Amino acid sequence: MTMEQQLRQLEARVDDLLRISAKLRQENQALQDREGKLVEERAQLLKKNDAARNKVEAIISRLKSLEQES
Numbered sequence: 001m002t003m004e005q006q007l008r009q010l011e012a013r014v015d016d017l018l019r020i021s022a023k024l025r026q027e028n029q030a031l032q033d034r035e036g037k038l039v040e041e042r043a044q045l046l047k048k049n050d051a052a053r054n055k056v057e058a059i060i061s062r063l064k065s066l067e068q069e070s
Contacts, residue, residue, distance in 0.1 A: 001009075
């Protein structure tokens with residue numbers, strides 16, 4: 001293999017690596033965006049869950065007080 005062929009082969013490998021790197025950067029950004037949205041969604045769901053738990057606890061408390069009054 002001549003020096004010129006080796007150089008072309010090396011250039012092709014570098015080009016491949018650059019394409020792979022760009023693709024991985026793009027995928028990484030997409031995953032980071034998705035993670036951010038999931039973290040936000042989780043926080044909202046935890047807040048809703050806490051509100052629902054508080055309502056259920058209040059209902060149980062009212063039922064117990066009604067039961068004691070009877």
